[in-house]
Amino acid sequence: MDQLYITDVALRDGLQNQQIMVATSAKLELIKLLVASGVQSLEATSFVSPKHVPQMADASAIISQLNIDLPNLRASVLVPNMKGLERACAAGVKEIAVVLAATEIMNQKNINMSLETATKMSEQTLRAAKSAGLRTRAYIAVAFDCPFEGPTSPATVLRLSAKMHTAGADEIIIADTIGSASPCEVKKLLSAVVQTVPIARTSVHFHDTRGMGLANAWAALEIGIRRFDASTGGIGGCPFAPGAAGNLATEDLVLMARQCGLHTNINLLGLLAAIDYAEKQLQRTLGGRSIKWLRQQQEKGSI
Amino acid sequence: MDQLYITDVALRDGLQNQQIMVATSAKLELIKLLVASGVQSLEATSFVSPKHVPQMADASAIISQLNIDLPNLRASVLVPNMKGLERACAAGVKEIAVVLAATEIMNQKNINMSLETATKMSEQTLRAAKSAGLRTRAYIAVAFDCPFEGPTSPATVLRLSAKMHTAGADEIIIADTIGSASPCEVKKLLSAVVQTVPIARTSVHFHDTRGMGLANAWAALEIGIRRFDASTGGIGGCPFAPGAAGNLATEDLVLMARQCGLHTNINLLGLLAAIDYAEKQLQRTLGGRSIKWLRQQQEKGSI
Numbered sequence: 001m002d003q004l005y006i007t008d009v010a011l012r013d014g015l016q017n018q019q020i021m022v023a024t025s026a027k028l029e030l031i032k033l034l035v036a037s038g039v040q041s042l043e044a045t046s047f048v049s050p051k052h053v054p055q056m057a058d059a060s061a062i063i064s065q066l067n068i069d070l071p072n073l074r075a076s077v078l079v080p081n082m083k084g085l086e087r088a089c090a091a092g093v094k095e096i097a098v099v100l101a102a103t104e105i106m107n108q109k110n111i112n113m114s115l116e117t118a119t120k121m122s123e124q125t126l127r128a129a130k131s132a133g134l135r136t137r138a139y140i141a142v143a144f145d146c147p148f149e150g151p152t153s154p155a156t157v158l159r160l161s162a163k164m165h166t167a168g169a170d171e172i173i174i175a176d177t178i179g180s181a182s183p184c185e186v187k188k189l190l191s192a193v194v195q196t197v198p199i200a201r202t203s204v205h206f207h208d209t210r211g212m213g214l215a216n217a218w219a220a221l222e223i224g225i226r227r228f229d230a231s232t233g234g235i236g237g238c239p240f241a242p243g244a245a246g247n248l249a250t251e252d253l254v255l256m257a258r259q260c261g262l263h264t265n266i267n268l269l270g271l272l273a274a275i276d277y278a279e280k281q282l283q284r285t286l287g288g289r290s291i292k293w294l295r296q297q298q299e300k301g302s303i
Numbered sequence: 304m305d306q307l308y309i310t311d312v313a314l315r316d317g318l319q320n321q322q323i324m325v326a327t328s329a330k331l332e333l334i335k336l337l338v339a340s341g342v343q344s345l346e347a348t349s350f351v352s353p354k355h356v357p358q359m360a361d362a363s364a365i366i367s368q369l370n371i372d373l374p375n376l377r378a379s380v381l382v383p384n385m386k387g388l389e390r391a392c393a394a395g396v397k398e399i400a401v402v403l404a405a406t407e408i409m410n411q412k413n414i415n416m417s418l419e420t421a422t423k424m425s426e427q428t429l430r431a432a433k434s435a436g437l438r439t440r441a442y443i444a445v446a447f448d449c450p451f452e453g454p455t456s457p458a459t460v461l462r463l464s465a466k467m468h469t470a471g472a473d474e475i476i477i478a479d480t481i482g483s484a485s486p487c488e489v490k491k492l493l494s495a496v497v498q499t500v501p502i503a504r505t506s507v508h509f510h511d512t513r514g515m516g517l518a519n520a521w522a523a524l525e526i527g528i529r530r531f532d533a534s535t536g537g538i539g540g541c542p543f544a545p546g547a548a549g550n551l552a553t554e555d556l557v558l559m560a561r562q563c564g565l566h567t568n569i570n571l572l573g574l575l576a577a578i579d580y581a582e583k584q585l586q587r588t589l590g591g592r593s594i595k596w597l598r599q600q601q602e603k604g605s606i
Contacts, residue, residue: 290513
């Protein structure tokens, strides 16, 4: 059977915009629950400025503890720039991700840089990370639509993807940051991306704003893409991208994959236990589009 | 641009299992709102026994009034047997649908007949309806999984589809009655169905129990299917099929179709007005997977 590689982003993309501050110990416990459910790759935290994202102020502590408790886990961290990379390296990370928005205005609003400068900074960060022996991921954010510019130029996405590949990104992640894509747009853009960069290095990141998350995932699967971001419980959204709602839920993707004969190594009951825990921490109900059905099956003992 | 043909089933599949009895006048008003939004084909009611489904006791009144108020609407009605067909004809219907479950036990539990007897009854009803000059639709229910038998034999679905086609069905509707299918199962089964019956006569009917409704719709669109059932507000479920949750929501399908460059002639603002009205009647919140986003757009005046 075919293998599907899921990177769970609940701890980073999920938590970064939550109002409630989650304790470091609770984040570590949530990571342990995800690993217990079979998650082998996750985005653990972000080395952004603690002033801008206080939720991520404990990034170094998270990484130090994970290196002791779960040394085999693929724990990736987001680094916004060279300074973030230095902090991440000092903490002992083995994998980093850079985020490059594909439009001028998004870069201006987000990091006060032109697209060109932001691209160069991402290239520099990737090269430095590779030199340091790290595995690297590069997000192409707002790859379909930008909240400020509207539809993103596919040519720009292809150009940036190629640049990130050349700069040494082990994974290029095409991100529908605001969750505006439809499956036909996914099919069109990703078909072109995999002509530009190797399909084995191509990944997708969907938000479920319009309810098309799983349909988009299926469109990507049909192209042959096997690397996906997803967020347990559908926790998520982007504080810097107006209109971004929850991420594609890991449990939704795992359920669909399982029915399609794709291995994820992730156990749905384990994910439900992680969701239970996250709900207590965030003091609200979580879960993707399949959660009602999954809860029913859990009660009946049939998953 | 390509045309997508949606039959809205909110009035029949949607209302048939609602606890709250909806007044005939309110049903007619809801139909008018759907037609005002651009819906051109809908399942208006069901000529089942009023004892079994009291919500449908006003079937004749609905049809008589629609023939006066909306003579150009394609208003289909469900008929369970020859007696239902006679009542429907007497009321002046122009289009009927028969429902044939694809498994032995579902037929036994549902109508106390063997699959063979049920098939013959459906054939007889279709032939009689065609003789009476009616347009006809034939549902193949539990086409993917049966709540009693588990996975349905694809060979049986193909055999029954061919029989319904031969008996004169203008549309053969492959129904995921309990909402258990995944897009790969849809792709597999529907690819075979359209080798057996003309694709222009093939339709699909999805429930969104596991959150895969839109992904399944996309899989069907990719095969080239252009006829879909959907239910405004996602109202639905089947009282006779344990585990069946809401139908694929019309607004979700229209939104995806629009983004994929497919014409539906249906206006999203109009659908939201119909959902508002249905919510008042059913005294609960309705809406598919895109409803939050659609409501936000409505508030901003951007749809």
